[in-house]
Amino acid sequence: MISPSASTVVFKVLFCALLATSIGQSVMLTTLPSMGREANLSEFHIATIMSSSALIFAFGTNVWSKVAKRAGFKRILMVGLTGYSLGTFAFASAWMAGFSGFISGTNLFLALLISRSLQSTIMSATPPSAVGYAVAISSPQARVSAISKVTSASNVGQIVGPAYAGLLVGFGLLAPLYSIVLLTLLALTLVYFKLPVLPPLSQQKSAQQTSDNDQAPSKVPYVFVAACICVFCAMAMMQQSLGFFFIDFYHYSPIEAARQVGVAMMVSAAASLTAQFGWVQKGRISKETMIMLALPLLGVAYLLLFLQHALYLLYVAMALMGLGMGMAYPSLAAAATTYCAPSQQATITGLITATTAMGYVLGPPLAALIYQLDIALPFAVASALIAITTCIVYITLQKTHRHQNKFKTKP
Incomplete structure (x- = not known):
């Protein structure tokens, strides 16, 4: 376990590393629909690029989580940041080739799909190594x-990213993407010089293995992992549809739609950041209470997106969504890693960091399909998905609570 002063430095470095990649993801999601329309690619082309790369990312995070346990979190974090930098450059260059007319149609789609998928293969090392590092140096009580x-x-990146993209998009749709390469390289440099080397998790746990083996694996953490997947699936459906919704419903141009998506995502991220800094990090509310506050908020937010017919209602929905997301992911992640047995720690950490990608595997193609039926329908389906998730998580928490009470009352 590292000292409190070193712990403060660690969290700052990990924050900066994930901030750089979060800004990159936010910039990509903000500009992708507009770039697709500019290059004459369909909604299904964009959805396929997003979901395919997300599928690879989901598998990658599970693999990299186990690798980080053996090789060390710092080393694998640096691998992820390096892959993100190189992959972003290749992805942006494929778009440039399409805009210049060098390639088009199916060839452009394949170039984008391959470059993005290769990027996901390596950049998927970043989240599990960063979150794994944080879990390794924290107690169960301080885990949320x-x-x-x-x-x-991630929330700061969603605030900065859209504004960053909106500022640079005037120089061209690709200017924000190319500039992200510099940000991730700066983060890589910071990690190399400032992040302490933490012994591999397998070495840290060697002294505890005898007592740990007595604790049987549990299926409860997988419920929280599945809930996270549903939360991000709903969010992916929203992000896949929102840019096209601004173009088709509000009749904005592709560049203006990218700016409007940026503003909407900034509103959501600001609310999410308020929730996290306002009460999540202070630890005044239990993770179970936060879960049962967050999920209904998300359901109401997506329902309001479905019903809205004016921009101000859309922004209210995005703010509610931000509040829900600010509490949902850290509380669900903490619940999953707390309720698991020590032997499950690496697997659950890998799965929980893969939930974003898993959600984006399912969300975009589903949203693209039902968008053809009704441009607001993806928001309604997202709301229904969150409602079902809320019921399942509530039942699981009640059963777990009763089981714990029964165990405590045994003589």
């Missing part, structure tokens, strides 16, 4: 706060 300190970088 520790995970929030690291993952709040």
Whole structure:
């Protein structure tokens, strides 16, 4: 276990590393629909690129989580940041070839799909190594706060990213993507010089193995993992549809639609960051309470997106969504890693960091399909998905609570 002063430095470095990649993801999601329309690619082309790369990312995070346990979190974090930098450059260059007319149609689609998939293969090392590092140096009681300190970088990135993209998109749709390469290289440099080397998890746990083996694996953490997947699937459906919704419903141009998506995502991220810094990291509310506050908020937010017919209602929905997301991921992640047996720690950490990608495997193609029926229908389906998830998580928490009470009352 590292000292408190070193722990503060660690969380700052991990935050910066995930912030750089979060800004990159936010920039990509903000500009992707507009770039697709500019290059004459369909909604299904964009959805396929997103879901295919997400599928690879989901598998990659599970693999890299186990590798990080053996090789060390810092080394694998650096691998992920390097892959992100090189992959972003290749992905942006494929778009440039399409815009210049060098390639088009199916060839452009394949170039984008391959470059993005290769990027996902390596950049998927970043989240499990960063979150795994945070879990390794935190106690179970402080785990919600520790995970929030690291993952709040995602919310900051969602605030900075759209504004960053909106500022640079005037120089061309690809200017924001190319500039992300510099940000991730700076993060890589910071990790190399400032992040302490933590012994591989397998070495840290060697002294505890005898007592740990007595604790049987549990299926409960997988419920929280599945809930995270549903949360991000709903979010992916929203992000896949929102840019096209601005173009088709509000009749914005592709560049203006990218700016409007940026503003909407900034509103959501600001609310999410308020939730995380306001009470999640202070630890005044239990993870179970936060889960049961967050999921209904998300359901109401997506329902409001489905019903809205004016921009101000859309922004209210995005703010509610941000509040829900700010509490949902860190509390679900903490619940999954707390309720698991020590022998499951690496597997659950890998799965929980893969939930974003898993959600984006299913969400975009589903949204693209039902978008053809009704441009607001993806929001309604997302709301229904969250409602079902809320019921299942509530039942699981009640059963777990009764089981724990029964165990405590045994003589």
